[in-house]
Amino acid sequence: MKRTGAVVAAVVIGASVVLEIVYRHHGHPVFWWQATPVFDFVYGIAGCLALVLGAKWLGRAWLQRDHLYTDEDEAA
Amino acid sequence: MSALHPAFVLFVTACVATAARGILRQITLLAGTLATLWTVWELDATASLSWALPNYTLHVLRVDALSHVFGLIFSLIACIGVLYALHVRRGGEHAATLVYAGGGLGVVFAGDWITLFVFWELMAVASLFVVWFGGTAQSQAAGYRYLLVHIFGGSLLFCGILIHLLHGGEITLAALTRSETPDAAFWLILLGVVINAAVPPLHAWLTDAYPEAAVTGSVFLSAFTTKTAVYVLIRLFPGAEVLLWAGVIMTLYGVVYAILENDIRRLLAYHIVSQVGYMVAAVGMGTALALNGSGAHAFCHILYKALLFMGAGAVIQATGKRKLSDLGGLSRAMPVVFGLYMVAALSISGVPLFNGFTSKSMIVSAAAEAHLPLPELLLTLAGVGTFLSVGLKLPYFTFMGDDRGLSPQRLPLNMLLAMGAGAFLCVWLGLFPQALYERLPFAAEYHPFTVDHVVSSLQLLTGTGLAFWWLLDRFHRETTLTLDTDWFYRRPLQAVFAHLIALARQAGTVLEAARASVLQALLPYARNPYLVPDRLTGVPLHLPPIDDDALPDGDRLVYDENRYRLPIGATVMWIVVFLAGLALVVFVAA
Incomplete structure (x- = not known):
């Protein structure tokens, strides 16, 4: 399962980078990151890490509780 | 017409x-x-x-x-x-x-x-x-x-x-x-x-x-x-600037809470907040492309979100469980539901050839076209969170992951047919977005299947998938409750209400006691109106007996209310008849 995922990811990234380089002059980038190859791949990894770690930290520090409301709601 | x-x-x-x-x-x-x-x-x-x-x-x-x-x-x-x-x-x-x-x-x-x-x-x-x-x-x-x-x-x-x-x-x-x-x-x-x-x-x-x-x-x-x-x-x-930032915050707010959520339908509900954020932000941008994007995303969102809720509902109906911590390993027992759910999950995540891609990318492109760098980046980031929770976390812990030995019940055929119809429309609109685009209200041209859009989307989702795989151990199931803004009306506001109600009850008790004591004081006078001049002047009232039955009680006259009941009742009745007649005349004359 993990190996299949890794192969699919590698193929997608490889193909997309080739496409990005071949079709570089066809797009209409507005911002610099739209013209930077593999930016979205890096942004996906970094964004996912930031969201998960940020949300977990926020949860531990503040948002997540064992008890919040009445017994009836805690049974939910 | x-x-x-x-x-x-x-x-x-x-x-x-x-x-x-x-x-x-x-x-x-x-x-x-x-x-x-x-x-x-x-x-x-x-x-x-x-x-x-x-x-x-x-x-x-x-x-x-x-x-x-x-x-x-x-x-x-x-x-x-x-x-x-x-x-x-x-x-x-x-x-x-x-x-x-x-x-x-x-x-x-x-x-x-x-x-x-x-x-x-x-x-x-x-x-x-x-x-x-x-x-x-x-x-x-x-x-x-x-x-x-x-x-x-x-x-x-x-x-x-x-x-x-x-x-x-x-x-x-x-x-x-x-x-x-x-x-x-x-x-x-x-x-x-x-x-x-x-x-x-x-x-x-x-x-x-x-x-x-x-x-x-x-x-x-x-x-x-x-x-x-x-x-x-x-x-x-359209173009109300406050909505742009409200929408951008919404997209991320929903995503963050969804990461912490354990209840599958509540997780999906947080992603309604997140997805509606795209539409609200687009309204705030106010350009023709953005407003079209908002309408198109509402259209696509209704389809895939209904399909997601149908998938989650099918799991809940079949297993009786609604929390990720109780679910797992259902893909063997419920392959059809799993497949149809994944169509919706890929749609909401914006995978090319599914309908979410055709509308979400329109809003993100509108942000770029309107030269809004930060909203563009943050909306893209929310897309990462969407794939993470709805496309990876929820299906992984429900259909894959540890097998909890659940034996799901058979689902009614109509539920599966409805999910099939939803999935068909998600894919059909993903393949032929023009069918929707040509119905959009504003004049703006948009081509979803450009190399830019497709490559960007695939890279983003692959990156997210890899990071999820890497972080999988950190996704131990959350069994806690998450504090949200409903706390304000479930705790302090409820306490205020409870206090107000107690206060009103107390006032009611005091008033009731006062009313009872007033009535108690007035009761003798209601029983015998002759007592009023008696008490006021201090001189007992002497009246001749009206008939032989009314025997004097010592010096005072006994009051017999039955004697006055008929004449007073009759007078009241005639007044009512008169007023009713007057009302009728006024009504007819008007």
């Missing part, structure tokens, strides 16, 4: 379906919703329905491209939702969902403020019953909180409408952002609408109530309330 209002067709269907039983009810439900879809399909700009009142003419039906595209998706999802719920025997639930859908259609085809408000409130009431048909103590409690918030929102909207009309505003609906300076009416109406759009911190009613409805009811809930609010925002507040 006078036309049949599609909401009317749904209301008639609701009445007939409630009265009918068995197969007859099922035929009524399907035929009625299909007839509604056909009625909407046949509507064009010439169709109208007006109702002249003394001061205003109400435009109950007004059709343009914007209302038509929302009307189409609302009637379409009513068909799919009814098919999904076809096995449900509670007639009341069918009636509530159909009236709710009819209210949604009423709002999008409303041409004036009064009609809009009436259907808006009808939706609130009907959807409350949809929540209550969850049939649990939790759904009842959540329903009351839902009611509280929507009464508040409806009141704000109504106050805004009244101020708007009092200031000489038009009765017909028109964009409020065209006027020079926003007034009190602008802000009140905006606030009333964004409560229904579930903009944080006014969103908690949604994530509180939607997961508590019946599995069939939450499919309808996911479609109508927030999307009618988006429709009203597009109609009334």
Whole structure:
């Protein structure tokens, strides 16, 4: 399962980078990151890490509780 | 040209379906919703329905491209939702969902403020019953909180409408952002609408109530309330800058909470907040492309979100479990549900060739086109979070992961058929987005399948997938409750209410005691009015006996109330007759 995922990811990234380089002059980038190859791949990894770690930290520090409301709601 | 209002067709269907039983009810439900879809399909700009009142003419039906595209998706999802719920025997639930859908259609085809408000409130009431048909103590409690918030929102909207009309505003609906300076009416109406759009911190009613409805009811809930609010925002507040940032915050707010969530339907509900954020942000951008994107995303979102709720509902119905910590390894036992759920999950994540890609990328492109770098980056980041929670976390822990040895029950065929229909539409619109694009109201050209868009989307999703795989161990299931803004009205506000109620009860007890003592003091005088002059003057009243029965009691006369009952009663009767006659004369003369 993990190996299949890794192969699919590698193929997608490889193909997309080739496409990005071949079709570089066809797009209409507005911002610099739209013209930077593999930016979205890096942004996906970094964004996912930031969201998960940020949300977990926020949860531990503040948002997540064992008890919040009445017994009836805690049974939910 | 006078036309049949599609909401009317749904209301008639609701009445007939409630009265009918068995197969007859099922035929009524399907035929009625299909007839509604056909009625909407046949509507064009010439169709109208007006109702002249003394001061205003109400435009109950007004059709343009914007209302038509929302009307189409609302009637379409009513068909799919009814098919999904076809096995449900509670007639009341069918009636509530159909009236709710009819209210949604009423709002999008409303041409004036009064009609809009009436259907808006009808939706609130009907959807409350949809929540209550969850049939649990939790759904009842959540329903009351839902009611509280929507009464508040409806009141704000109504106050805004009244101020708007009092200031000489038009009765017909028109964009409020065209006027020079926003007034009190602008802000009140905006606030009333964004409560229904579930903009944080006014969103908690949604994530509180939607997961508590019946599995069939939450499919309808996911479609109508927030999307009618988006429709009203597009109609009334295009280009309101405050909405841009409210929308961007929404997208990330929902994503962060979804990461912490354990209940599968509540997780999906947080992603309603997140997805509606894209639409709200697009309304805030206000360009033709952005507004088209908002409408298109509402259209696609209704389809894939209903399919997600149908998938989650199928899991809950089959296993009786609703938390990720109780689920796992269902892909072998429920492969069809898994497959159909994944179609919706890939759609919401914006994978090319699925419908979410065709509309979400339009909004992100609109942000770039409008030169809004930070919103563009943050909306893209929210897309990462969407794939993470809905496309990876939820399906992994439900259908894969540790096998919990669950033995799911067989699902009714109609549920699977409805999911199949939803999945077909998600893929079809993903492959042929022009079918939707050509119905969009504003003049803007957009091509989704450019190398830029496709490559960017694939890279983003692959990156997210890899990071998820890497972090998988950190995703131990969350069994805690998450603090959200409903805390304010479930804890401090509830304490204030409880205090006020106790105060009112105390005042009532004091007043009751005072009333009793006053009555006690007056009682002797009511029994014998002759006592009044007696007590006032201190001199006992001496009156001759009226007849032989009234024997003097010592020096005083005994008062016999029966002696006066008839004459007083007769007088009162004649007064009533006279007043009734007078009222009749006034009524006839008027």
